[in-house]
Amino acid sequence: MSALRRSSSLFLDRRQLIQATCLSILSGFPAVEAANFRPNAKKRVVCVGGGLTEIVCALGCESHLVGVDTTSRFPLSVRRLPSVGYARSLSLEGVLALAPQNVIVGRDAGPASVLARLREAGVTVSSADDGYTVEALLLRVTKLGRVLKCEEKAQALTEQLWREWTALISMIPVAESGIRVMFILGLAPGQVIVAGSGTGADVMLKYAGLQNAFSDTNGYRPITTEALIAAQPDLIVLAQPDSSTQEVARSTRESIKQIQGLSATPAAQPARWLVFDTMFLLSFGPRMPDAILTLHRTSLEAMRA
Secondary structure (H helix, E strand, C coil), rough: CHHHHHHHCCCHCCCCCCCHHHHHHHHHHHHCCCCCCCCCCCCCCECCCHHHHHHHCCCHHHHHHHECCCCCCCCHHHHCEEEEHHHHHHHHHHHHHHCEEEEECCCCCHHHHHHHHHHHHHCCCECCCCCCHHHHHHHHHHHHHHHHHHHHHHHHHHHHHHHHHHHHHHHCCCCCCCCCCCCCEECCCCCCEEEECCHHHHHHHCCCCCEECCCCCEEECCCHHHHHHHHHHCCEEEEEEECCHHHHHHHHHHHHCCCCCCHHHHHHHHHHEEEEEHHHHCCCCCCHHHHHHHHHHHHHHHHHH
């Protein structure tokens, strides 16, 4: 079993995640699946997945893009590209209208019937795993470097990310800070969706030296008022699309105020409400080291406020 596979479990503690990453990188990457990643020089690319789009752009291949999905929001320039819609409900006609030669997709892209018909139409569909770990990110960079025929740039990017990662783990203590975080992915009147174990949010919290207040649940789930009070979170981290705009940020904080039971927890203080752009925290692209460090630092600052 490869080092990558051994470290893929999202139930590993943070120390194991770091050790697994080091082992994976130092021992070299597993062979790339030849069936899905044939080196080619095709220029017209549709990318489905915000993190994948960020990698394509970081490799200097943004000019190849002719379309992206709704999660592809960074860099800002890709927002001008035609949208093929939501990753899980791609339209065959919508994708083919862009005349792509290659469609790069994550594991959740679909429906499968649309991907199959794209292949039947002569379009190369290249799949990239959506693993949440740092070593999975480096694998994605390597794979897309092969797909886009820019292996040298991919090698340079993986080396850069590795340097950022090694610097990061020297700045963040391995031991958890003890800060209990409620990571909210969805917030609507009367319903709060939080991240439990087995989620990308849970991995990000571990990397940042934080404790998931809802680690005893799996996946993204709505919680009751009683569960919130019992969890006693110290801090709220809320992922919100386009949270950088003042209107969205203000609306989000107003929504947090309405959460039933929050006043009975340490996280009731507004200074402990951290709102981040969803794709900054959860795209698992080249910004991942920066996102981890930002999450770590802002959490500590909020607790000191």
